[in-house]
Amino acid sequence: CSSVLGKITDDEVFRGVGGHLILDRMHLGGKVAYVTGAGQGIGRAFAHALGEAGAKVAVVDMDQVKAAAVVTELSLKGILAFPIAADVSKPEDVQRMIDSIVSKWGVIHIACNNAGINMNSNSEDTSLEEWDQTFNVNLRGTFMCCQAAGRVMLKQGYGKIINTASMASLIVPHPQKQLSYNTSKAGVVKLTQTLGTEWIDRGVRVNCISPGIVDTPLIHSESLRPLVQRWLSDIPAGRLAQVTDLQAAVVYLASDASDYMTGHNLVIEGGQSLW
Numbered sequence: 065c066s067s068v069l070g071k072i073t074d075d076e077v078f079r080g081v082g083g084h085l086i087l088d089r090m091h092l093g094g095k096v097a098y099v100t101g102a103g104q105g106i107g108r109a110f111a112h113a114l115g116e117a118g119a120k121v122a123v124v125d126m127d128q129v130k131a132a133a134v135v136t137e138l139s140l141k142g143i144l145a146f147p148i149a150a151d152v153s154k155p156e157d158v159q160r161m162i163d164s165i166v167s168k169w170g171v172i173h174i175a176c177n178n179a180g181i182n183m184n185s186n187s188e189d190t191s192l193e194e195w196d197q198t199f200n201v202n203l204r205g206t207f208m209c210c211q212a213a214g215r216v217m218l219k220q221g222y223g224k225i226i227n228t229a230s231m232a233s234l235i236v237p238h239p240q241k242q243l244s245y246n247t248s249k250a251g252v253v254k255l256t257q258t259l260g261t262e263w264i265d266r267g268v269r270v271n272c273i274s275p276g277i278v279d280t281p282l283i284h285s286e287s288l289r290p291l292v293q294r295w296l297s298d299i300p301a302g303r304l305a306q307v308t309d310l311q312a313a314v315v316y317l318a319s320d321a322s323d324y325m326t327g328h329n330l331v332i333e334g335g336q337s338l339w
């Protein structure tokens with residue numbers, strides 16, 4: 065007596081029919097995923113999390129050496145993975161990435177569009193080159209990945225897209241400047257909301273994760289490093305996020321446990337946006 069959607073009913077869940085406990089519903093066994101910007105930082109942690117939860121993972125980065133190193137790490141854990149060198153700001157690279165996953169594994173269930181860059185100049189000094197470069201990776205790149213993966217997923221009638229936005233999509237973190245970054249990430253949230261509502265009736269969910277300040281190589285760049293001490297006093301949690309603080313969220317959004325969630329911006333920032 066399953067529901068009209070062919071899914072297990074609430075009553076069956078509470079009686080433990082088929083052992084559908086919550087951890088089973090978050091298991092990603094048999095799923096195919098990719099993660100962009102997976103050569104280091106948050107993307108690397110997402111690739112590990114999805115792989116540990118059972119998915120096969122295509123590790124995508126413009127830095128081929130870093131992508132290959134993460135594949136080696138995953139393989140040592142027994143996770144099936146392969147590297148793809150691709151720049152998400154280039155349409156031909158995005159299509160090649162999608163085609164190579166489909167030709168290797170036949171399907172794409174989970175698309176993790178995480179690659180992003182951050183430059184931190186004063187707004188009055190922001191050049192059009194900086195603006196365009198930031199938007200080409202953060203927003204146009206995310207759009208192209210969503211569209212190319214989405215086409216495959218819509219044909220399958222199933223897919224989970226998880227974009228990496230930022231707390232900077234909601235607030236203007238003080239005393240950072242990063243006009244182009246903040247604006248591009250606000251665009252990622254709106255992109256996520258629009259696709260998430262447009263595609264849900266065809267089986268594709270689109271959500272995003274907005275981390276606060278995460279201890280990755282990105283924040284140790286020359287322009288951001290001096291701000292780290294200042295940020296600490298802005299975070300109610302009293303510390304920067306570690307990449308491990310984000311891992312369960314990506315598994316949840318990639319799994320069937322989050323089927324009723326779409327277009328959502330999951331903010332994980334130690335309370336900083338509420339301070």
Ligand code: NAD
Pocket residue numbers: 100101102103104105106107124125126127130150151152153178179180181182201205228229230231274275276277278279280281282283
């Ligand atoms: P990072 O700089 O440590 O790592 C980014 C990875 O993406 C690198 O391996 C890099 O080679 C790759 N990359 C960059 N541009 C690319 C492109 N065009 N195509 C393919 N790969 C590319 O960054 P991170 O801190 O891990 O950030 C990952 C994502 O999280 C970004 O979208 C970033 O904006 C977002 N984010 C980071 C923080 C933070 O505090 N670190 C906070 C909020 C959001």
